[in-house]
Amino acid sequence: MQPSLPSPHPTEHHRSQRSNWLRAAVLGVDDGLVSTSSLMIGVLAAHASYSTILTTGIAGLVAGALSMAAGEYVSVSSQRDAERTDIDIERRALQNNPKGELAELAAIYQQRGLSKDLSLEVARQLQARDAVGAHARDELGITVATHPNPLQAAIASAIAFAGGSFVPILATLLSKTGENAFVIVVATLIALAISGAIGASIGGGNRFVAGCRVLLGGGIAMAVTALIGHLIGTTL
Ligand SMILES: [Zn+2]
Numbered sequence: 001m002q003p004s005l006p007s008p009h010p011t012e013h014h015r016s017q018r019s020n021w022l023r024a025a026v027l028g029v030d031d032g033l034v035s036t037s038s039l040m041i042g043v044l045a046a047h048a049s050y051s052t053i054l055t056t057g058i059a060g061l062v063a064g065a066l067s068m069a070a071g072e073y074v075s076v077s078s079q080r081d082a083e084r085t086d087i088d089i090e091r092r093a094l095q096n097n098p099k100g101e102l103a104e105l106a107a108i109y110q111q112r113g114l115s116k117d118l119s120l121e122v123a124r125q126l127q128a129r130d131a132v133g134a135h136a137r138d139e140l141g142i143t144v145a146t147h148p149n150p151l152q153a154a155i156a157s158a159i160a161f162a163g164g165s166f167v168p169i170l171a172t173l174l175s176k177t178g179e180n181a182f183v184i185v186v187a188t189l190i191a192l193a194i195s196g197a198i199g200a201s202i203g204g205g206n207r208f209v210a211g212c213r214v215l216l217g218g219g220i221a222m223a224v225t226a227l228i229g230h231l232i233g234t235t236l
Contacts, residue, residue, distance in 0.1 A: 021153075021156060022202045023203065024072075024153070024156065024157060024160070025156060025157075026195050026198055026199040026202065027160075027199075028068060028156070028157045028159075028161045028163075029160045029161070029163055029164035030164060030192065030196075030199075030214055030218070031064065031068065031160075031161055032061070032064060032161035032162060032163060032164025032165035032166075032167075033165070033167055033168070033188055033191050033192055033195070033218065034188070034192070034218045034221045034222070035060060035064055035165075035221075036061055036064065036165035036168055036169070037167070037168035037184055037185070037187075037188040037218070037222055038221045038225035038226075039056050039057065039060040039225070040053050040056055040057045040060070040168050040169075040180075040184055041181060041184060041185065041225055041226045041229065042225035042226060042228060042229035043056045043229060044180055044181050044226075045225075045226040045227070045228075045229035045233060046229040046230065046232050046233025046236075047233045050172075050180070053172060053180060054169065054173070057165065057168055057169040057172060060165060061161075061162055061165035061166065061169065064161050064165060065158040065161045065162045065165070066158065068154075068160075068161045069155065069157060069158035071157075072150070072153045072154045072156075072158075073150045073151065074150075076150040076153040076154070077150040079148055080150060083140075083142050086136075086140050086142065087136050087142065090132060090135045090136060090139070090140065091132050093135075094132065094135065098127075101127070101131070101135065102120075102123055102124065102127055104135075104139065105126070105127060105134060105135060105138060106120045106123035108138050108139060109122050109123060126138075164195070167187050167188060167191045168184045168187060170187070171183045171184050171188070172184060181226075185222060188218060188222065189215055189218060189219065192214045192215050192218040193211040193215050194211075195214065196211040196212075196213060196214035196215065197210060197211045199214075
């Protein structure tokens with residue numbers, strides 16, 4: 001009688017599955033936060049009016065979200081195209097030289113530590129069941145079922161960017177005239193610290209260090225833009 005296998009480990013939480021798109025989302029939010037708040041601080045430092053500051057923020061949100069979406073769509077599409085091309089190459093190789101491909105697959109399992117006979121048997125069974133899938137997964141590291149979806153990635157990064165950009169815009173809408181710079185900076189830094197900590201907890205990193213890192217980066221970006229805005233504002 002076959003010994004019963006223990007049930008899969010119920011408490012193991014693997015992060016890598018969900019971390020890719022979460023990390024992209026956190027980066028998108030950070031991008032939106034830093035670039036839109038810096039834009040607004042820049043024109044504010046150039047003594048722009050309240051409505052100009054707000055318009056700048058909204059224009060930054062729209063422009064940034066659309067360019068993030070376009071960039072993500074193009075990069076994920078080219079990644080998907082490259083994966084599809086690789087899989088087509090595998091499919092043709094399997095048609096033209098099934099024996100050679102079987103040996104190649106067996107060699108991969110042997111390299112991973114299986115005995116020669118067992119490697120060949122595993123390769124034979126997996127190739128019989130789903131040859132393209134086995135080669136894509138174990139030779140190319142591609143999971144056929146989970147091709148990246150360019151449109152989904154584009155929409156996700158646009159939403160993330162817009163979400164980040166909305167923080168300084170909302171802070172400006174809620175603040176009274178004259179307090180804008182202070183409120184934009186404080187709201188952005190708090191949001192950056194939170195997104196940094198979230199990013200760290202996704203990847204299992206140190207939240208405090210990650211929070212400080214994005215705070216520093218965001219703070220420098222706003223300071224430099226404010227300085228340039230001030231210089232331009234006082235000279236023009
Ligand atoms: Zn192959």
